[in-house]
Amino acid sequence: MSRLGFGIAFGLAGLASPVLGWTAEETFYPATLNDTAYISNSSIGTYGGIYQAATTGPTGGSPYGTYDYCSMPHPRVQEYELPEALSKGHVLGKLVYLEYLQRHQRRSPYNILPGGENEAYDCDNVRPYLYAGADTSSGIQPIPMYAQTYQDPTNPFTPGVNGSCQYPQITIGGVQDGFQHGKDLWSVYGEKLGLIPKQPNDRTWFRSSESALTQGSAGAVLRGVWPFYQGALPLHQMVSSVDTVNEGYSCSAISSTLSALESTSEWNDHLAVTEELRSTLGSMLGATSSSWQDTFDHFSDNFQARLCNGYELPCSLTNSSNCVTMEMAEEVFRAGDWEWNYYWRTNPDVVKYIQVVEGLFIGEIVARLQAVLDGKSSLDYTHIFIHDGDIGPVLGALGIDALRWPAMASNIAFEVWETNDQSNRYYARVLYSGWALKTIHGTLDWLPLADLIDIMSPYVPEDIVSLCG
Numbered sequence: 001m002s003r004l005g006f007g008i009a010f011g012l013a014g015l016a017s018p019v020l021g022w023t024a025e026e027t028f029y030p031a032t033l034n035d036t037a038y039i040s041n042s043s044i045g046t047y048g049g050i051y052q053a054a055t056t057g058p059t060g061g062s063p064y065g066t067y068d069y070c071s072m073p074h075p076r077v078q079e080y081e082l083p084e085a086l087s088k089g090h091v092l093g094k095l096v097y098l099e100y101l102q103r104h105q106r107r108s109p110y111n112i113l114p115g116g117e118n119e120a121y122d123c124d125n126v127r128p129y130l131y132a133g134a135d136t137s138s139g140i141q142p143i144p145m146y147a148q149t150y151q152d153p154t155n156p157f158t159p160g161v162n163g164s165c166q167y168p169q170i171t172i173g174g175v176q177d178g179f180q181h182g183k184d185l186w187s188v189y190g191e192k193l194g195l196i197p198k199q200p201n202d203r204t205w206f207r208s209s210e211s212a213l214t215q216g217s218a219g220a221v222l223r224g225v226w227p228f229y230q231g232a233l234p235l236h237q238m239v240s241s242v243d244t245v246n247e248g249y250s251c252s253a254i255s256s257t258l259s260a261l262e263s264t265s266e267w268n269d270h271l272a273v274t275e276e277l278r279s280t281l282g283s284m285l286g287a288t289s290s291s292w293q294d295t296f297d298h299f300s301d302n303f304q305a306r307l308c309n310g311y312e313l314p315c316s317l318t319n320s321s322n323c324v325t326m327e328m329a330e331e332v333f334r335a336g337d338w339e340w341n342y343y344w345r346t347n348p349d350v351v352k353y354i355q356v357v358e359g360l361f362i363g364e365i366v367a368r369l370q371a372v373l374d375g376k377s378s379l380d381y382t383h384i385f386i387h388d389g390d391i392g393p394v395l396g397a398l399g400i401d402a403l404r405w406p407a408m409a410s411n412i413a414f415e416v417w418e419t420n421d422q423s424n425r426y427y428a429r430v431l432y433s434g435w436a437l438k439t440i441h442g443t444l445d446w447l448p449l450a451d452l453i454d455i456m457s458p459y460v461p462e463d464i465v466s467l468c469g
């Protein structure tokens, strides 16, 4: 694969994190992540990652570009650099296509502790809008209604948590981070590179999952891109029963592959090294059921949502001095990172697992990139609002060197550049949360677009229906 340069998008590569000696970029790629000793070695801490944010935003790690669970970095004009092939003048070129994928912004948790939460969650500072109207300006224009969550004392069923949130729901910090995210994208891809138009038009295209989280994020982020745009925009969604993101369509091979990969000796090792931790948390928080004990998904989600929205780690409801410590939380986060790397990079069935979970969506991206390569694209800028469970397999298909849990607002920018290179007119660059992605194929900072398509194509199933069984 030809390489014209080794430029990176961030200019911060030399800035080491002051205490631990990892550069901001290195915090994305823990060298020993594929080893269960990574989980049990407490001196690793968070591997330089950030897991705390105030209730309000916008937040951004320091130094900018560090892995930040609460708000992953994104391309910003302060750090953005042109591909070296262009900045060094090896070729002339301009950006002609941007496919931008992002996880939703920060939110309240999916998973409420079975023993109950010792702290209430407050969402009165954010308005999740939901209203329907006619498709013409002369038709019915609705009142902008928003969801107001409340509890009625006569309801005998208690949710195990007090407050004014739904679980999950976007938080005010998530809205504020999203707005900043959009403003920064505008300054790079609108103002600097001239790709994003001044107004949305028929060469811009937006999509989300069926989830209110991704829809709420779209409104905030795109308001940052176009602060003065008046009017509504279509946010494309597939029928949720067949959606190709967020595990929409049903496919029994997804669960059978998952149970196979959760029966290997590597998987069991990771449970063995965390036995004491899981047992301590289980009895402290009433979380002894298999859904809390069999993976680190629920503990991670619960702790991340608290820490990323200005709350403390939880305590036992029956003993308020029996609390989750930061050291326990860090081990939970390391175990979560190990699981994500295992699901999407190192498990023995990884190709099939990516194909069944995400292959159709990867195929849609490949088709749009192919249209650009063929000079037939009808789009310049697509922005798709999805979930960690979509970002992870796409990064796996790209061959990321090591995969930590794709955090809040983690993003992948597929840039396509049209050049005057006679042998390869179109080049691609893939940025993951602002950094040129490091993969088993090399750093994806400048490669012929056809080569990028070749990297992704093996993950696009020829016949998903028969593969799903």
Ligand SMILES: *[C@@H]1O[C@H](CO)[C@@H](O)[C@H](O)[C@H]1NC(C)=O
Residues within 6 Å of the ligand: 034, 035, 266, 345, 346
């Ligand atoms: C990950 O670790 C397992 C078990 O030690 C090993 O078999 C596998 O080759 C490793 N994979 C990678 C990509 O390093």
Ligand SMILES: *[C@@H]1O[C@H](CO)[C@@H](O)[C@H](O)[C@H]1NC(C)=O
Residues within 6 Å of the ligand: 037, 041, 043, 044
């Ligand atoms: C634990 O991690 C530290 C820091 O990365 C490393 O120096 C040390 O060798 C590790 N210890 C073990 C037992 O793996």
Ligand SMILES: *[C@@H]1O[C@H](CO)[C@@H](O)[C@H](O)[C@H]1NC(C)=O
Residues within 6 Å of the ligand: 116, 117, 118, 119, 160, 161, 162
């Ligand atoms: C919620 O608040 C009510 C009223 O203050 C209180 O009785 C109840 O214990 C609280 N529930 C939780 C799970 O904290």
Ligand SMILES: *[C@@H]1O[C@H](CO)[C@@H](O)[C@H](O)[C@H]1NC(C)=O
Residues within 6 Å of the ligand: 319, 320, 321, 322, 323
């Ligand atoms: C409450 O938790 C603390 C901290 O774990 C412990 O030291 C104490 O003995 C516990 N109290 C009771 C009554 O169990």
